Amino acid sequence: MLNAKTEKKWDHRAADTAGRMAAAAQFIGAGKQVRAADTVALLEAIIRPGDIVNIEGNNQKQADFLAECLNKVDRAKVHDLHMVQSAVPLPAHLDLFENGIARKLDFAFGGPQAGRVAKFIRGGKLELGAIHTYLELFARYFLDLTPRVSLICAFKADRKGNLYTGFNTEDTPTIVEATKFRQGIVVAQVNEIVDTLPRVDIPADWIDAVIESPRPFFVEPLFTRDPALITNTQILLAMLCLKGIYAEYGVKRINHGIGFLTSAIELLLPTYGEELGLKGKACTHMILNPHPTMIPAIESGWVDTIHCFGGELGMENYVAARPDVFFTGPDGTLRSNRAFAQTAGHYALDMFIGGTLQIDKFGNSSTATASRVAGFGGAPNMGCDAKGRRHVTESWLKCGQEMPTLNQVLGDMPRGKRLVVQGVETFGEGRAPVFVDRLDAWELAKNAKLDLPPVMIYGDDLTHVVTEEGIAYLNRCPDIDSRMAALRAVAGYTELGLAAKPEETKRLREAGIVRTPEDLGVNRNRADRSLLAARSIRDLVTWSGGLYNPPARFRNW
Template structure:
């Protein structure tokens, strides 16, 4: 147990090499050079499978760029065409499983391990493959958490990414949908990995350079442009009057109450309703300039009327939204844009913004229990988390104050002592949910399906999306429960039952306790907020159809075809 006497480096020099990664990289590149007819970094798309055979090795950690919107779909298809005798047991580390090919890889024996964030449309099939033992899930992450692990213990050896265009040197233009690309490429390129980009076109001169050529090894012009999903487009025609009512409560009972200036909205009709009420209902309450000035969110078409009415100072985005290109270009005061006029998005920075620079996160869920824990994982589906855990958690590293954050923190700590009572602010985390979801399934349950799912899939913890401990408000059509003000498990339970409507858990409330909570302002009904539910009509929406949104944009917004019925 003594200090090292001789020079370990000198000893190591004869026995240890410290450039395995670099040599492995050279070997991959050498194989590629043999098997593929590249011109510089440009590889013909017919050679994609050969290129992947050349660079990939069994057991590699691979990031196949699957974003919320943009998909490296050509490379995904190429990957499914590999010979599982040559390439197998890949460990996929990618944020979103959106395409069937993402799961085909596992079914076909090419990949076996998975670390990811979100699987939206593939959630049911993912659950099947997991129970069939064809996928071993490492963990389900929130986006920024997965990116963080790219720099620690899940660094990709090969990254297969998507960009808008490339020049012949290999510089990339991601265009408006930058999304995960910078995080993936940086982790891979600076750890001896290989970066392969599919692009829609190879051009002489890029509108702007988003990724320097030195970070990219191969570029393939795909035969068809990469797929982009218009995930954040919500047709105002489908917003219900219940959603209008809930949006009124959110604006008056939470946004105005706390003076929320900086926030994130998730996907959904609930939050689209809020966005569409700002220039009407919000304006009538005199809230313009007092709430909702800075946003971390994608360019939601439903925000157009609020932007036009001057409510919005800035928007930073995770990704873009199809059809919003010209509108964004014409509203560069509001959006982050490049010299070419198109959006600069960046999921890593926008998630950091959602975590640390927003006072409020509002989102929906599928199930909530009486502790306020909520999950979108239901039986037979492993849906994943996306950004919700990162933005819907109290950011305990935050130190800058804002009125909203201070007020929430003070409410949560009133009467507490010691460490828990030490003054600090708190993030507002609102779960907005109708008491019954589709097919009359109650949103409030005794026990989350997540528990059973954890048992079935052998997870260490149930896949809870937002923990009750982090939720500040539960908002249903029956009212708002302010959990910050609850001082015991029992109060919290009754506060949640008190807004759970006609669900069995709602009916099981202790009426007296609930009335008591209402007297204390822990529960607030529409009437307590001065809201007459009869006023909650669709007439309040600043746009009632896609056409209204287009009109509000002065024709700049061009919705994808499937959203046009005119």
């Protein structure tokens, strides 16, 4: 039965890497340094046609110099690359496909280039692998989508090639580990090469080339919301959330998605939240970027712990001055880490709350439109029931106990469930109805040749929907028909909402499956901007004692 031992080579990858690095050796000096002017030549030496390549870039920091240099390579030498990266928000990311340098894309977040992604798919310029949630894409880096070459960014390198990524550590450790420990090649652009780093975030052993880029890497302040733009309706929704969900379930471990509703909730904590007696009972532990609108709640002593996916421009000094709350290093600055924050977001949170563009009649929701392949970032990872979870918290257990459908799948076995909340106004951006018969995601799937409609949160994961009409407690529904009725009951004057039957809604209210502001004792007349703990970016700066340093575009005073 034993095979004769044949001579087989088992180091193709390592040998191939050695060959590439030999070709690149002429550009790499002491401490792995490469002159910025040699970057294009370096990339031509280390990248081969068809390679799986990662350009670091998420919804925040970007290895933008390396992305631009990759666009300048000789496409006779470098073409048909398979890009695997968290996000493609820069024009340069899509130019690679326009220029024939890249062919296939696996990603998690599109941002401003979402329309181009869809257009390129239709035009045959871009083959879409799949849309992932961040952690899912990271997972595949260690199995079937390992980068051959990764182009990353850091604040500083020392003269040996150690890196300091600090506040914006984000995806870097994950990308580097997957690439370097599969005998791949890692190139870093850094803002500065120095003698001594504040701390080592990535060991020099893991890096092959370091380039001091001509300008600092780009960072987008994606999580900053100006309190001046929060509306009274958003404040009403925030009050409903706090009274009908945060207080009702005593939710301590939370992620807030991006948006004005969650900013409103954050700014109501020190006012309406304290009135409800929630301090110390809700929002004590958060997985969250350093949202500026969290400053009043943090200053008021609401928060025990925040772990961050990434940094947020302008929050550097504030975070460094609050080490009891944030994860900071021996040097005093934040260490963000998207992989670990998403892991905690999946397994350690009791609630995810966010918004969406559309919710269908069954409760499936998506931000996809017919012509934009947007991706969902972290929402699917946090906005789903973590089925592998085994530890119990009060709110998780209560949410599961309320489910009359659980015995249809588990018999008499009890289990909890994460709260997954969508807060939306019934008519959203451009007065488009949020509640729809069928998601635009179906149309996008057709247009972009996707295997499945891209759903952000599936109906069986969604537990609560909050609108200006009230809250639908979907977890309390005994079947899909009552779930559909509960959605109609809070869908307002949308076509779906107009199909609600008053008698049915009355029964749902009596059963506690739907609750209006009046049922909850939330006074609509109090939903007013005077309830916000801060009403402007300037107020946030004041709350922070001058530590928050908002980016120029938010300095409107």
